[in-house]
Amino acid sequence: MREVAVLGVGMTKFGKSDKTSIELFSEAAMDAINESNLEPKDVQALFVGNCYSDCVESQANIAAFCAADIGISGVPATRFEGACASASVAIRDAFMWVASGFYDVVLVGGTEKSASIDQAFATRVFQFGSDGRYECFTGLTFPGIFAMMAYMYANKYQIPLERLKKEMGLVAIKNHNAGKLNPKAHLQFSIADRIQKKIVEAKEKEKPVPTWNNELDFLYDTTANPLVADPLQVFDCCPFTDGASAVVLVSADLAKKHYKNPVRISGLGQSSAGALSFQKDITRVKARELSAKQAYNMARLGPEDVDICELHDCFTIAEIVATEGLGFFPPGKGGEALEKGNTSVGGNIVVNPSGGLKAKGHPIGATGAAQVYEIVKQMREECNERQIDNVKVGITDTLGGDLGTICNIILERGW
Amino acid sequence: MVEIDYKLTYKGYSEALKEGKLLGIKCNKCGVYTAPPKKVCVQCASEDLDVVELSGIGTIRTFTVIRVAPEGFEAPYIVGEAELDEGPWLMGNIVDVDIKQANLDLIGKRVKVGSKTAPGDKYSCGEVQVPVFTLV
Numbered sequence: 001m002r003e004v005a006v007l008g009v010g011m012t013k014f015g016k017s018d019k020t021s022i023e024l025f026s027e028a029a030m031d032a033i034n035e036s037n038l039e040p041k042d043v044q045a046l047f048v049g050n051c052y053s054d055c056v057e058s059q060a061n062i063a064a065f066c067a068a069d070i071g072i073s074g075v076p077a078t079r080f081e082g083a084c085a086s087a088s089v090a091i092r093d094a095f096m097w098v099a100s101g102f103y104d105v106v107l108v109g110g111t112e113k114s115a116s117i118d119q120a121f122a123t124r125v126f127q128f129g130s131d132g133r134y135e136c137f138t139g140l141t142f143p144g145i146f147a148m149m150a151y152m153y154a155n156k157y158q159i160p161l162e163r164l165k166k167e168m169g170l171v172a173i174k175n176h177n178a179g180k181l182n183p184k185a186h187l188q189f190s191i192a193d194r195i196q197k198k199i200v201e202a203k204e205k206e207k208p209v210p211t212w213n214n215e216l217d218f219l220y221d222t223t224a225n226p227l228v229a230d231p232l233q234v235f236d237c238c239p240f241t242d243g244a245s246a247v248v249l250v251s252a253d254l255a256k257k258h259y260k261n262p263v264r265i266s267g268l269g270q271s272s273a274g275a276l277s278f279q280k281d282i283t284r285v286k287a288r289e290l291s292a293k294q295a296y297n298m299a300r301l302g303p304e305d306v307d308i309c310e311l312h313d314c315f316t317i318a319e320i321v322a323t324e325g326l327g328f329f330p331p332g333k334g335g336e337a338l339e340k341g342n343t344s345v346g347g348n349i350v351v352n353p354s355g356g357l358k359a360k361g362h363p364i365g366a367t368g369a370a371q372v373y374e375i376v377k378q379m380r381e382e383c384n385e386r387q388i389d390n391v392k393v394g395i396t397d398t399l400g401g402d403l404g405t406i407c408n409i410i411l412e413r414g415w
Numbered sequence: 416m417v418e419i420d421y422k423l424t425y426k427g428y429s430e431a432l433k434e435g436k437l438l439g440i441k442c443n444k445c446g447v448y449t450a451p452p453k454k455v456c457v458q459c460a461s462e463d464l465d466v467v468e469l470s471g472i473g474t475i476r477t478f479t480v481i482r483v484a485p486e487g488f489e490a491p492y493i494v495g496e497a498e499l500d501e502g503p504w505l506m507g508n509i510v511d512v513d514i515k516q517a518n519l520d521l522i523g524k525r526v527k528v529g530s531k532t533a534p535g536d537k538y539s540c541g542e543v544q545v546p547v548f549t550l551v
Contacts, residue, residue, distance in 0.1 A: 118486075119483070120484065120485060120486040121486050123483060123484065123485040123486065124485035124486040124487060124536075124538070126485075127485055128538070132538075132539070133425045133451070133543075134425075134451040134506065135506045136539075136543075137533040137535070137539070137543040137545050138494045138506055138507055138508050138545055138546075139481055139484060139485065139488040139492055139494060139508070140481070140494045140506065141481055141483065141484070141485055143483070144479045144481050144494055147479035147480075148477040148478065148479050148494070148495075148496065149477075151477050151478060151479065151519060151522065152476065152477040152522075154519060155477070155519060155522045161519060226482070227480070227482045228482055228483045229479045229480065229481050229482060229483070230479050230480040230482070230517065231479075232479075275451075275506075276496070276506060277451075277496055277503070277504040277505055277506045278457070278504070280476075280498075280504050282477075
């Protein structure tokens with residue numbers, strides 16, 4: 001197997017968009033192609049992650065339409081769906097086609113529109129990641145999955161709920177602070193900004209002025225920050241987002257010959273799991289532990305070698321559990337590590353410098369590619385205010401549905 | 416019509432559940448119970464299986480109160496997972512607990528499995544039989 005490099009990367013601003021999922025993908029794709037100093041005709045195959053465009057835009061088989069939109073109708077174009085891991089599994093697959101020598105240049109990424117549809121309908125459609133036969137019709141929602149994880153975690157490790165909620169709150173605060181510095185992020189405000197906004201609004205409407213002492217105080221307030229699925233509140237949840245991201249993968253030889261700063265994909269992992277009840281103890285996401293191990297083994301690295309991590313904080317509790325599953329902290333100690341600042345700038349491992357799914361947003365078909373985008377940009381020192389120093393090794397982590405598909409990608413600076 | 420030997424299908428399981436019977440499959444090779452059913456034993460993947468009726472008694476292992484409902488559902492309601500005495504875990508709705516009393520103390524409580532019929536919608540093949548848990 002030959003080595004594979006990432007050339008250009010592209011990403012639309014995440015948020016609420018008037019553009020269609022195909023238009024969004026085309027923008028991200030052309031950014032990636034242009035940044036690679038290539039033309040569309042150089043792309044030999046297209047791999048597109050997309051989860052819900054059939055329900056939301058009457059669009060199945062989306063990859064074929066994406067190819068036509070950027071003038072490469074005719075190339076093999078395939079849609080990948082692994083719920084929230086769609087783009088990551090697309091990247092893992094695309095990697096194999098280049099590593100095997102079958103293709104030299106491929107375009108891979110994803111796109112999603114979920115911000116512009118009715119919330120109750122979106123909540124219904126987002127249930128599809130659960131077992132449609134045996135679990136969906138309990139009315140379990142996507143936040144509900146992680147809410148159950150949170151209660152199980154508090155009970156298993158005997159962490160008082162108040163403390164766990166504090167740790168979850170710290171995830172929201174950290175990721176919003178980072179998202180504020182990311183011009184592509186959906187939510188570009190800190191929790192402190194939100195508090196100020198509420199105070200100003202109250203004064204303008206001549207209502208009683210809120211008196212939260214600090215950000216955690218605001219987050220605990222179930223009137224200002226309503227419950228979604230106990231114990232998760234609004235600010236424990238990533239938003240519904242529209243957006244797309246794309247990367248160009250080429251053989252490393254091609255990259256080194258013509259283009260500067262190639263970033264290598266050095267490790268990959270992917271794993272699956274069945275229904276939530278089948279998985280039993282979901283405080284340890286088995287599929288993640290299997291997938292991460294594959295990626296570390298392939299890269300011949302360990303968690304201690306990783307500088308930055310873009311992981312799947314679809315909900316604040318998910319970040320805490322992910323840092324444990326990826327081997328950064330022992331089981332049950334992820335929250336404590338957060339309290340000590342170990343996942344912030346200056347800590348052992350910077351987690352979600354982009355703002356994560358929480359603040360950057362989560363257009364589910366695109367998220368895996370956006371995580372790669374962030375790591376590549378950090379390695380190239382193109383992140384301005386949110387730049388982390390000297391990033392040599394990064395890992396991405398996406399989790400699909402009810403912990404059913406996990407994919408991890410390790411990237412290394414190629415020089 | 417070719418009969419594919421799927422020991423206990425979703426249809427068979429659901430029809431029994433509607434009649435008040437919680438079924439599972441017992442593996443003749445390793446003795447482990449699988450519920451809800453699968454094509455093979457959940458533990459050893461053997462196809463040497465028998466359909467059995469389970470006790471319908473279990474212990475709550477986790478839960479949540481859903482406050483923001485999907486289309487077709489009316490919040491708030493409790494979703495929980497119970498570990499059946501035979502081993503498998505089941506997801507259902509905990510129906511006899513006041514929402515205001517739904518807290519961590521629920522974990523560890525003993526429950527009995529019943530069921531209710533959800534009408535289904537355009538994203539299901541007809542009605543769906545859903546397990547419900549009541550405290551014992």
